[in-house]
Amino acid sequence: MWSELTKTQRYRLILVLLSLLIIGWILYLARAALFPYILGLVLAYLLYPLVRRIDYYMPAFLKRRRLSRPLSILIVYFLVILLIAGFMAFLVPVVANQVESLWGQREQLLTQGRNLLDEWLVRYRTTIPEGWRQTIEGNLSRAAGAIGQAIQDGIGRTVTALTSTVSLIIGLVIIPFWIFYILADERAMVNAFEAMIPERIEADVRNVLSIIDDILSAYIRGQLLLCVAVGAMSTIGFVVVKLEFAVLLGVIVGVFEFIPYIGPILGAIPALIVAVIQSPVTALWTLLVIFIVQQVENLFLVPRVSGKSVRLHPALIMFVLVIGNEAMGLWGMIIAVPLTAILRDVFKYLYLRFSDEPISPAEALQRVRTEVMRLEV
Numbered sequence: 001m002w003s004e005l006t007k008t009q010r011y012r013l014i015l016v017l018l019s020l021l022i023i024g025w026i027l028y029l030a031r032a033a034l035f036p037y038i039l040g041l042v043l044a045y046l047l048y049p050l051v052r053r054i055d056y057y058m059p060a061f062l063k064r065r066r067l068s069r070p071l072s073i074l075i076v077y078f079l080v081i082l083l084i085a086g087f088m089a090f091l092v093p094v095v096a097n098q099v100e101s102l103w104g105q106r107e108q109l110l111t112q113g114r115n116l117l118d119e120w121l122v123r124y125r126t127t128i129p130e131g132w133r134q135t136i137e138g139n140l141s142r143a144a145g146a147i148g149q150a151i152q153d154g155i156g157r158t159v160t161a162l163t164s165t166v167s168l169i170i171g172l173v174i175i176p177f178w179i180f181y182i183l184a185d186e187r188a189m190v191n192a193f194e195a196m197i198p199e200r201i202e203a204d205v206r207n208v209l210s211i212i213d214d215i216l217s218a219y220i221r222g223q224l225l226l227c228v229a230v231g232a233m234s235t236i237g238f239v240v241v242k243l244e245f246a247v248l249l250g251v252i253v254g255v256f257e258f259i260p261y262i263g264p265i266l267g268a269i270p271a272l273i274v275a276v277i278q279s280p281v282t283a284l285w286t287l288l289v290i291f292i293v294q295q296v297e298n299l300f301l302v303p304r305v306s307g308k309s310v311r312l313h314p315a316l317i318m319f320v321l322v323i324g325n326e327a328m329g330l331w332g333m334i335i336a337v338p339l340t341a342i343l344r345d346v347f348k349y350l351y352l353r354f355s356d357e358p359i360s361p362a363e364a365l366q367r368v369r370t371e372v373m374r375l376e377v
Contacts, residue, residue: 040178046220051076051183073183077176094247101245203361204353211345211368219310219338227257230264230297234271237289243275243282253293260317260337264294310341 027034051072058068182189197205231254238246249271256267268290275286310317317337324336345368352364359367 036175037178040175040182043175044179044182045216047076047080047179048183048186049217050079069184070180073180077180091247091251204349207349207361207365208346210365211349212342214369215310215338215341215345219341223258223260226297226301227254229301230254230257230293233293233296234289237293238271238286241282241285241289243271243286244278245274249274259333260321261314262318262321262333264297310337312337312341312344316340 051069054075055063055068055072058072062068062071194202231250234253235247235250238250243249252270253264253267256263259266271286271290272283275283312320317340320336320340321333324332324334326332328335348368349364352359352367353361
């Protein structure tokens with residue numbers, strides 16, 4: 001392929017590669033300050049469909065004066081503010097009261113927990129043979145140490161990335177303006193981007209971006225719906241079984257739901273701890289609620305809501321979550337699954353396009369979306 005390029009094309013390719021390397025190096029050096037802008041891009045991506053839909057129904061005279069898009073963005077901002085205000089008015093006070101109550105009862109809960117743990121230890125030591133105890137305790141100690149270190153490293157990397165520079169605060173302040181300009185000048189940015197793409201690969205670039213958009217939009221929508229559904233079901237179940245701090249614990253379950261597979265387990269741990277301290281009967285009922293919610297999620301919600309967005313085997317998902325945690329902490333775990341699905345489909349598309357038999361961009365894109373590809377060497 002290199003030999004087929006002219007001398008001018010080679011120089012241009014070298015120039016583009018060098019420019020990309022320099023830009024990548026600069027972004028790497030400034031990575032600690034990029035979080036607000038990445039967050040702004042994500043929020044703009046989430047808000048764009050709504051802005052576009054409102055802009056579509058705007059009166060023609062506003063479109064002629066180029067006022068429809070800015071007005072649509074302001075309307076979306078107003079709707080988001082109303083949503084946040086409703087959330088703050090109804091849910092936050094309940095959660096805040098339960099957090100305050102939990103903090104006020106911390107000494108009592110810790111004492112009950114220690115007493116319950118001591119009681120269990122006595123039963124454990126009197127019923128389990130010493131040889132078995134040593135094996136069990138050794139395995140539990142190693143597992144707890146590994147899990148604790150992983151959680152500590154993940155949180156540490158996440159906190160460091162968020163707080164290592166004053167630019168973070170500045171970035172958070174300008175996020176609304178950053179999003180506004182992205183949404184307002186979206187068409188101009190797309191045109192500028194397309195102008196830099198050589199005509200012979202323009203269709204391929206568009207198809208790759210379409211693949212990324214399909215996976216990201218489906219995944220984000222699916223995970224948000226799962227968070228809301230699982231959090232609501234858990235909260236209702238906790239209230240029914242009369243678990244203390246039910247709303248707070250239900251919100252925790254819903255938030256952790258955004259992390260695939262591992263998140264539901266992590267989110268259920270606080271609820272089970274509180275339930276065990278409260279009473280053994282409540283613990284059993286809480287465990288039943290968690291089990292029912294998980295079954296509803298796995299059997300009905302996941303296959304319909306997010307199962308089609310990534311199409312990854314659960315074993316592979318668990319593997320990439322570990323890699324994501326090692327690489328970027330909590331944020332790495334969040335982006336690992338969609339990123340893996342994107343890399344898989346982009347690889348499939350490029351593999352089809354580079355085949356000996358000519359395959360058009362449209363056909364390659366269709367096969368990526370509908371067929372299970374087999375590699376041929």
